[in-house]
Amino acid sequence: xxxxxxxxxxxxxxxxxxxxxxxxxxxxxxxxxxxxxxxxxxxxxxxxxxxxxxxxxxxxxxxxxxxxxxxxxxxxxxxxxxxxxxxxxxxxxxxxxxxxxxxxxxxxxxxxxxxxxxxxxxxxxxxxxxxxxxxxxxxxxxxxxxxxxxxxxxxxxxxxxxxxxxxxxxxxxxxxxxxxxxxxxxxxxxxxxxxxxxxxxxxxxxxxxxxxxxxxxxxxxxxxxxxxxxxxxxxxxxxxxxxxxxxxxxxxxxxxxxxxxxxxxxxxxxxxxxxxxxxxxxxxxxxxxxxxxxxxxxxxxxxxxxxxxxxxxxxxxxxxxxxxxxxxxxxxxxxxxxxxxxxxxxxxxxxxxxxxxxxxxxxxxxxxxxxxxxxxxxxxxxxxxxxxxxxxxxxxxxxxxxxxxxxxxxxxxxxxxxxxxxxxxxxxxxxxxxxxxxxxxxxxxxxxxxxxxxxxxxxxxxxxxxxxxxxxxxxxxxxxxxxxxxxxxxxxxxxxxxxxxxxxxxxxxxxxxxxxxxxxxxxxxxxxxxxxxxxxxxxxxxxxxxxxxxxxxxxxxxxxxxxxxxxxxxxxxxxxx
Numbered sequence: 001x002x003x004x005x006x007x008x009x010x011x012x013x014x015x016x017x018x019x020x021x022x023x024x025x026x027x028x029x030x031x032x033x034x035x036x037x038x039x040x041x042x043x044x045x046x047x048x049x050x051x052x053x054x055x056x057x058x059x060x061x062x063x064x065x066x067x068x069x070x071x072x073x074x075x076x077x078x079x080x081x082x083x084x085x086x087x088x089x090x091x092x093x094x095x096x097x098x099x100x101x102x103x104x105x106x107x108x109x110x111x112x113x114x115x116x117x118x119x120x121x122x123x124x125x126x127x128x129x130x131x132x133x134x135x136x137x138x139x140x141x142x143x144x145x146x147x148x149x150x151x152x153x154x155x156x157x158x159x160x161x162x163x164x165x166x167x168x169x170x171x172x173x174x175x176x177x178x179x180x181x182x183x184x185x186x187x188x189x190x191x192x193x194x195x196x197x198x199x200x201x202x203x204x205x206x207x208x209x210x211x212x213x214x215x216x217x218x219x220x221x222x223x224x225x226x227x228x229x230x231x232x233x234x235x236x237x238x239x240x241x242x243x244x245x246x247x248x249x250x251x252x253x254x255x256x257x258x259x260x261x262x263x264x265x266x267x268x269x270x271x272x273x274x275x276x277x278x279x280x281x282x283x284x285x286x287x288x289x290x291x292x293x294x295x296x297x298x299x300x301x302x303x304x305x306x307x308x309x310x311x312x313x314x315x316x317x318x319x320x321x322x323x324x325x326x327x328x329x330x331x332x333x334x335x336x337x338x339x340x341x342x343x344x345x346x347x348x349x350x351x352x353x354x355x356x357x358x359x360x361x362x363x364x365x366x367x368x369x370x371x372x373x374x375x376x377x378x379x380x381x382x383x384x385x386x387x388x389x390x391x392x393x394x395x396x397x398x399x400x401x402x403x404x405x406x407x408x409x410x411x412x413x414x415x416x417x418x419x420x421x422x423x424x425x426x427x428x429x430x431x432x433x434x435x436x437x438x439x440x441x442x443x444x445x446x447x448x449x450x451x452x453x454x455x456x457x458x459x460x461x462x463x464x465x466x467x468x469x470x471x472x473x474x475x476x477x478x479x480x481x482x483x484x485x486x487x488x489x490x491x492x493x494x495x496x497x498x499x500x501x502x503x504x505x506x507x508x509x510x511x512x513x514x515x516x517x518x519x520x521x522x523x524x525x526x527x528x529x530x531x532x533x534x535x536x537x538x539x540x541x542x543x544x545x546x547x548x549x550x551x552x553x554x555x556x557x558x559x560x561x562x563x564x565x566x567x568x569x570x571x572x573x574x575x576x577x
Contacts, residue, residue, distance in 0.1 A: 011041045011441065012291060042291035044269055044511070045444035045452050049486045051435070055479045059491065060432035061409075063470045068306065068403035071396040072502030076251050078395035079372030081307040082199035083248060083546060086207070088304070089191050089200075090121045091519060092297045115292035116523040117244065117516070119237050122207050124190035127229060134188055135173075141215055141229045143208045144173035144188060148363040160317055162564045163364035169209065170563060171361040172201055174339065182353040185339040185360075196340040198333075199312075202367040210553035211236050214537075235537075237525040239544050242535050245527070247545040249516060252303065252400065254500060257509040261517050262528075268453065269293060269514040290522035293515060294441050295449065299489035300511040302434050303504060306494055307397040310405040315368035315564045319391040331407045337365045368562040369550055371395055378539065378547045383558055390566050399502035402469035402494040404431055434490050446492020447485075449507045458495060460484040467498040 051059070092115065114120050124132030127140040137144055148171045151163040172187040172195055187195040194204040215232045223231055249258045265271075270284045270291065313319035314329025327333065336342040336350045344362070348355025368385075374394055375383035385393035398405065408430040426432050437443075450457035463484050464472055472480060487495075493508030504512055521528045535544035537552050554560035 011043055011294065014043070040291050041294050041297070042270075043441075044293040044295045045449050047442040048438075048444040048448055048489075050439040050442060051482055051486065051488060053436075055475075055482050056435040056439070056488075057426050057432060058475050058479050059472070059483065059488070060426065060429045060435055062472050062474060063402055063431040063491075064404045064406055064409040064429065065474075066403055066471055068405055069399040069401060069468050069502070072251075072399045074501075076307070076397045076502075077373045078307075078309060078312060078397050079199075079203070079369070079546065080248060080251055081304055081309075081397050082197070082203050082372075084252070084301075084304040084307070085200045086121070086194060086203045087117070087244065087248070088301055089193050090117060090119055091115055091301075091515075092292055115290045115519060117237075117241055117519040118523040118525060119207070119233075119240060121191040121194060122189075122204070122211065123233060128226075132190065135190060141225075141232070142212045145169045145205070145208055145212070146171035146173040146187075147360060148366060149358055149360040151362045151364045160364060160564075163317065163362065165363060167363055167366070167563060170205070170363070170366045172205055172208075172339070174360055176359070180354060181343070181356065181359060185344055185353075187339050192340045195338050197331075197335050197342075198329075198337045198361075198365060199367070199372075201338055201361075202369075206369070206550055206553050207236075207240075210549055213553055213555070234525050237523065238527050238530070238533055239535055239537055239549065241520050241523070241527045242544050243546055243549060244516065245520070246543075249513065251503075253504045253512050254509045257505070257513050261510075261513040266514045266517055268510065270518050284518075288522070290518050293511070294443060295489060296511050296515045298434075298437050298441060298443055300493050300504070300508050301515075302490050303400050303494065303497070303508065303512075305408065305430055305434070306400050306402070306404055308405055308408065309395060309398055310407055312395050313371050313392045315364075315366065315371065315562065316390060316566060317364050317564060319371075321391050331405065337361060364564065366563050368564060369554070370558075370562050373547050373550060375547050375551075377545060378551060380547075380551070380556075383561060386566075399468075400494065400497040400504065401502060402466055402491060402498065435488050438488050438490065443489050446487040446489050446495075446507060449489060449492075449511075453507060453510055455506055458487075458492065462499070463487050463492070463495055466495050469495065469498045 122143070124135055127133050127136040133140065135143060145168065147166050147168045150165050152159055172189055174184070175186045175188055176184050178184050178186075186192065187201070189195065189204060193200075195201045211232060214235050215228060218228055218231050218235070245258075245262060270288075308331060310331055311320065312329035312331075312334070314334075318326055318329045318333070320328045332350075336346075337344055342350050343353060343356035343358075344360065345356025345358040346362075347357055370383050370385050371394060375381075385391070387393045410425075410428050411430055411433075444452075446463075447457045464480060472483070475483065483491075489507075493504065493506075493511075496506045496508050497504050499505065503509075517528070520526055527533050534541040535548075538544035538548040550561065559565070
């Protein structure tokens with residue numbers, strides 16, 4: 001069966017790492033062809049000594065047992081959680097359709113995601129590819145969009161007039177074909193993971209709309225055909241990279257570390273000769289493709305799991321404090337109203353992919369982006385939710401720390417390709433899954449990575465007590481000793497963030513900043529290899545933020561950024577996407 005989260009890792013010089021039938025780590029050499037595939041993992045640090053399963057289970061339970069801190073310092077709008085997930089799917093992917101421990105075909109391995117920030121999760125292999133042309137409109141230049149489904153029928157509760165209509169351009173394109181509902185609900189996008197929850201699905205949709213508006217703008221200047229597509233992709237990717245560099249990264253990583261890496265270059269990961277002094281990282285030659293360090297994919301970039309909220313004020317209809325009898329946008333519902341993890345329906349059960357009435361996103365579940373991003377940053381106070389009349393307003397992320405919200409102790413089976421299975425309860429715990437993947441690849445501990453980076457490691461009492469994160473009081477003395485001696489890298493990095501106001505610092509900051517830098521440098525379209533480039537779609541030639549991307553994608557119109565509106569009566573049909 002397909003697995004949402006990577007279970008096999010082709011690590012340079014080590015072969016294909018996987019679990020055997022007893023869930024114990026094993027290694028096997030791939031074929032020569034697989035070894036030469038474009039996408040490979042690498043190991044930045046040494047191999048580590050891993051925690052026994054009972055310690056991992058105790059730690060995982062502690063990480064979802066308490067109340068996480070409501071927001072970072074400074075506050076980060078909640079949309080960045082799912083932007084981060086979208087970026088993760090741009091960087092890493094496992095298309096392998098195989099049971100744990102079984103042989104993996106070379107063809108499957110060759111489908112792995114490019115570890116470059118080039119939006120191949122949006123574009124696939126382009127409109128000329130015989131398989132991926134399905135993602136494109138008939139002109140082979142625009143990307144397809146989907147239509148939501150009108151919510152109609154008898155009360156209770158009464159149907160909201162704003163939702164009783166189909167809206168084109170506000171859902172992902174969906175198959176609509178097949179003998180099962182699951183097949184017909186499938187999003188027609190290069191990476192099905194971008195439909196595993198509604199927040200990342202609506203983020204992907206925003207990028208589709210961004211591309212299509214760039215196409216329209218360039219077409220008005222006379223470009224056409226494949227020259228138009230190539231030009232549009234270049235504009236989109238460069239604005240995307242600029243936004244990640246200047247807007248996204250400084251919100252989650254110590255800005256001083258980001259500035260150091262992007263000004264002075266990388267010190268540890270795939271270092272260029274003559275550019276920096278060599279450390280452990282291999283030399284990078286011109287034309288080399290990036291690898292993906294397992295320290296990033298298995299540990300450091302799983303920071304976003306701690307940013308997830310349990311409940312979101314999703315739009316005017318699904319928010320806290322309403323008297324409609326409808327719920328707020330709980331995390332469970334964001335899974336349910338997706339096509340990969342859920343059923344796009346309120347009726348039925350998320351565990352049964354053939355249940356539920358809807359096969360497209362119901363119109364009343366379209367995102368209100370004003371509640372996910374702060375448009376006051378762009379001077380658009382007219383796009384700021386008024387708490388007095390519209391409810392709580394802007395959602396914030398949870399602080400990056402060692403505490404995860406309670407729903408992540410019990411993931412839906414569809415979120416990791418588990419439909420039709422009955423895994424042990426602990427394997428539904430996201431923290432346990434993360435910690436166990438580290439065991440599989442014998443990931444370095446936090447202390448080992450601190451030593452590699454010439455950093456003073458966290459003290460044992462800092463690891464045990466943290467600052468407002470998970471309480472480890474229920475661990476035994478033996479378990480605490482094991483944890484402080486060989487701290488799992490993911491947990492260690494989250495503890496570091498607790499001492500930095502909810503931003504990555506130390507080991508975590510260095511890994512994330514250097515991998516982002518290398519992923520931009522290694523992209524075929526790169527702002528780092530075109531240093532004179534500046535954004536043209538923001539307020540000035542130095543500024544392009546996620547709010548600017550959304551303003552361009554949705555034409556700066558409130559009725560497109562929030563088609564459900566601020567009252568129960570729609571002002572008119574939104575412009576089609």
